[in-house]
Amino acid sequence: MKILVPIKLVPDLVEELTIDASGMALDSTWMRLIINEFDDHAIEQAILLKERGGGQVTILAPDVEGIDEVLFTAAAKGADQLIKLEGDFEGGVNNHALARIFATIVRELRPDLVMTGVQAHDDLDGSIGPLLAGYLDMPYVGYVYGVRVNDGKGIARKEFPGGLIAEMEVTLPAVLGIQAAEQPPRYVAVSKVRQTMKSATVEEREAVGLDLGGGTTISSMFPPEAGERATIIDGSVDEIASRLVEVFKELGVL
Amino acid sequence: MSQDIHVVIEHLRGQVADISYVMLAAARVLSKGTGGEVVAVLLGYNAQELVMSLAADRVLYLNHPTLADFSSDAYRHTLAALISEKEPRAALFGNTSIGADVASTLSANLGLPLVSACRNFHIDDSTLKFTSQICGGKIMAEGELPSPTALVTMVPGGYKPEEGKSSQPPQVTLITVPVPEDQRVILKQYIEPESGDVDITRESILVSIGRGIQNQDNIELAEELAKALGGEVCASRPIVDQGWLPTTRLVGKSGKQVKPRIYLALGISGAPEHVEGMSESETIIAINTDPGAPIFNVAKYGAVVDLFDLVPVFTGKIQEVRST
Numbered sequence A: 001m002k003i004l005v006p007i008k009l010v011p012d013l014v015e016e017l018t019i020d021a022s023g024m025a026l027d028s029t030w031m032r033l034i035i036n037e038f039d040d041h042a043i044e045q046a047i048l049l050k051e052r053g054g055g056q057v058t059i060l061a062p063d064v065e066g067i068d069e070v071l072f073t074a075a076a077k078g079a080d081q082l083i084k085l086e087g088d089f090e091g092g093v094n095n096h097a098l099a100r101i102f103a104t105i106v107r108e109l110r111p112d113l114v115m116t117g118v119q120a121h122d123d124l125d126g127s128i129g130p131l132l133a134g135y136l137d138m139p140y141v142g143y144v145y146g147v148r149v150n151d152g153k154g155i156a157r158k159e160f161p162g163g164l165i166a167e168m169e170v171t172l173p174a175v176l177g178i179q180a181a182e183q184p185p186r187y188v189a190v191s192k193v194r195q196t197m198k199s200a201t202v203e204e205r206e207a208v209g210l211d212l213g214g215g216t217t218i219s220s221m222f223p224p225e226a227g228e229r230a231t232i233i234d235g236s237v238d239e240i241a242s243r244l245v246e247v248f249k250e251l252g253v254l
Numbered sequence B: 001m002s003q004d005i006h007v008v009i010e011h012l013r014g015q016v017a018d019i020s021y022v023m024l025a026a027a028r029v030l031s032k033g034t035g036g037e038v039v040a041v042l043l044g045y046n047a048q049e050l051v052m053s054l055a056a057d058r059v060l061y062l063n064h065p066t067l068a069d070f071s072s073d074a075y076r077h078t079l080a081a082l083i084s085e086k087e088p089r090a091a092l093f094g095n096t097s098i099g100a101d102v103a104s105t106l107s108a109n110l111g112l113p114l115v116s117a118c119r120n121f122h123i124d125d126s127t128l129k130f131t132s133q134i135c136g137g138k139i140m141a142e143g144e145l146p147s148p149t150a151l152v153t154m155v156p157g158g159y160k161p162e163e164g165k166s167s168q169p170p171q172v173t174l175i176t177v178p179v180p181e182d183q184r185v186i187l188k189q190y191i192e193p194e195s196g197d198v199d200i201t202r203e204s205i206l207v208s209i210g211r212g213i214q215n216q217d218n219i220e221l222a223e224e225l226a227k228a229l230g231g232e233v234c235a236s237r238p239i240v241d242q243g244w245l246p247t248t249r250l251v252g253k254s255g256k257q258v259k260p261r262i263y264l265a266l267g268i269s270g271a272p273e274h275v276e277g278m279s280e281s282e283t284i285i286a287i288n289t290d291p292g293a294p295i296f297n298v299a300k301y302g303a304v305v306d307l308f309d310l311v312p313v314f315t316g317k318i319q320e321v322r323s324t
Helices: A037-053 A067-077 A095-109 A128-136 A190-199 A237-250 B018-034 B048-053 B072-086 B099-110 B216-229 B237-241 B272-278 B307-323
Strands: A002-006 A009-011 A033-035 A056-062 A081-086 A113-117 A140-150 A153-159 A165-171 A174-178 A202-206 A220-222 B005-008 B038-044 B058-063 B090-094 B114-124 B127-134 B139-144 B150-154 B171-175 B185-191 B205-209 B232-235 B262-266 B283-288 B301-304
Touching: A002 A037, A002 A095, A033 A037, A037 A056, A037 A067, A037 A113, A037 A140, A037 A174, A056 A067, A056 A095, A067 A081, A067 A190, A067 A202, A081 A095, A095 A128, A095 B099, A113 A128, A113 A140, A128 A140, A128 A174, A128 B099, A140 A165, A140 B072, A140 B099, A153 A174, A165 A174, A237 B301, A237 B307, B005 B018, B005 B072, B018 B038, B018 B090, B018 B114, B018 B127, B018 B150, B038 B048, B038 B072, B048 B058, B058 B072, B072 B099, B072 B185, B090 B099, B099 B114, B099 B150, B205 B216, B216 B232, B216 B262, B216 B307, B232 B237, B283 B307
Parallel strands: A002 A056, A002 A113, A056 A081, A081 A202, A113 A174, A140 A174, B005 B038, B005 B090, B038 B058, B058 B171, B090 B150, B114 B150, B205 B232, B205 B262, B262 B283, B283 B301
Antiparallel strands: A009 A033, A140 A153, A153 A165, A165 B185, A220 B139, B114 B127, B127 B139
């Protein structure tokens, strides 16, 4: 079983996001990039499958600031192969372009399963998984929470609203969009990641025929309207707590 | 090339999903700009009664046994044929477990542009504009609706479902498109949500926790508060993914839709996926250390304070009131 996990980095939402001078994009000067959390779940799910049934896990990512650490962390968790795509990605790349580049590697490596995060919070032109499935004409199932492989078929548990789950049988090779792994992404100590840096290697590949077309054009970016904001209760902890008690009384529930 | 706006109706086990009505309302805005019609596209099997409440100018209904339950493969091939033939100005999909599985593959297959996470449309001097909500609800992105046919995935919040409902059943045209015989994605079975736990949709007070609770041991703080208030504890996605609370307690896109009298959100940033499940609550109160958290955009009251400082004091005061 060969599993390929394409991943991407996204702005860390814990940091304050600012819009650049053009007014059309996020200011990347101080922006911290972290792994898309759904991709982190896809890595975990891939490693779980490998632990259960054997196989090889390959992580594939575009080369941006911070990617080496993310790749080595995946290796420390159990990934076997790390591939970094070289190209001009620092200015950002749309998902259509990224999916087309990922597709070239999928065609070459011919994995049985491609698993990636179901979405990313900065997706503006679709998500990597279904775009990849479209370009490769492979079947796709998204919003997946639980995967197994049975008699050469994939069995994916797909989530619908309200907690309903649909068990889908998928012909392999297939692309799955992971909502959550069967267990939370495992923690690896920094010391183990550092050790892995010495033993693991990152393969660098030129992004062949990088064509940046196909994305969604934005004319302006702005924070959500401020008019809808909550009434903010200020003061010391004690004052806030007292005011909240008053609010609950006013609402007739105390 | 037509000026019609297609809406791919989402339905699950005999129920039209609310996002379908939201999309019909959104399509109406666009159709006023294009001069075309709002066309509902219904894929199903013996599902004709679902059209009754749709506020559409007409319905294209594809009736086929393969479409009885959702399969991304069947939807993809069927809709690719339909969109290629009809060439609408836009085709709207839910940014959901159904629509998002299909829209991107169609974009890649048909070479059509795609806009994700669109919240609303407006017409600006006869130009069609979209506004998308990204980065966990922290950023809005506006642009011109791409052509020739724009595929769009829509999030709720921009339009009320009621605006997309009608008491006048629309005109229905039964159409046939080739549905491939060999499906690569097949529904084996539905697995019902767990039951046996409290039903959070019936609670009038909910204390909801998010990432800010930091670890499983701290959940006790929220439980004590909920107990003092006579409510129950629920959570956003990360808490359930960590296994700290069962999925029965999950509020949001993939969990329950709740409408309590009071929804107290502790350490929840307010990502759109969560807000989708609780925005109809009567009163939302948010506690978060980040003054920029989008949760403050939906809350009626808020406090920028560490929940670990506030909750024990607040619980104490509630217990005091209760005991007097």
